[in-house]
Amino acid sequence: xxxxxxxxxxxxxxxxxxxxxxxxxxxxxxxxxxxxxxxxxxxxxxxxxxxxxxxxxxxxxxxxxxxxxxxxxxxxxxxxxxxxxxxxxxxxxxxxxxxxxxxxxxxxxxxxxxxxxxxxxxxxxxxxxxxxxxxxxxxxxxxxxxxxx
Numbered sequence: 001x002x003x004x005x006x007x008x009x010x011x012x013x014x015x016x017x018x019x020x021x022x023x024x025x026x027x028x029x030x031x032x033x034x035x036x037x038x039x040x041x042x043x044x045x046x047x048x049x050x051x052x053x054x055x056x057x058x059x060x061x062x063x064x065x066x067x068x069x070x071x072x073x074x075x076x077x078x079x080x081x082x083x084x085x086x087x088x089x090x091x092x093x094x095x096x097x098x099x100x101x102x103x104x105x106x107x108x109x110x111x112x113x114x115x116x117x118x119x120x121x122x123x124x125x126x127x128x129x130x131x132x133x134x135x136x137x138x139x140x141x142x143x144x145x146x147x148x149x
Contacts, residue, residue: 013037020095024075031060035068036092039078044113045089045104083113083139091115107144116140 017036018028026032038054039046052065069090072078078090083106103116119138121129129135 020077021075023095024077026071026075026077031055031058031064032068032071034058034060035065036072036077039072039090039092042091044115045081045083045091047087047089051090081137083137084141085111089113103138103140105140105142105144107147108141109143109147112144112146114144 014033014037017033017040021028021032021036034055035051038051048062048066048069051069052060052062055065069078069080072092073080073090076093077095078092080088080090081104082088083104085106103119105114105116106112116138121135
């Protein structure tokens with residue numbers, strides 16, 4: 001396992017992330033800090049391969065990345081979701097944030113995934129969905145703007 005380099009400007013944020021990890025009961029290793037930082041900086045959920053590719057130049061191997069992602073999920077610092085394309089995607093959670101799902105948009109052309117933020121069901125849709133069971137994921141599929149151009 002390699003070490004993710006820290007520049008002097010990143011040391012403060014690395015210290016913050018190290019403390020978040022410790023508060024969650026995890027060791028603040030350089031690889032785990034780098035993994036959490038990538039998830040926190042992303043504006044959309046990332047696959048294991050995407051995270052591993054970003055950490056490859058730091059010498060952090062794919063197995064270590066997967067273990068760290070699993071540890072982050074188990075510590076409620078990240079959420080894992082399968083969005084209909086048979087790939088697990090990971091996104092960060094703030095400490096103490098409930099791991100409630102939120103809607104995502106999946107482009108059926110390029111495979112990109114975007115968080116949709118907080119969408120609310122209409123009262124009629126909520127009533128109808130509650131009569132079927134508990135909604136745990138909302139996934140919208142279509143063609144992203146980049147693919148439409």
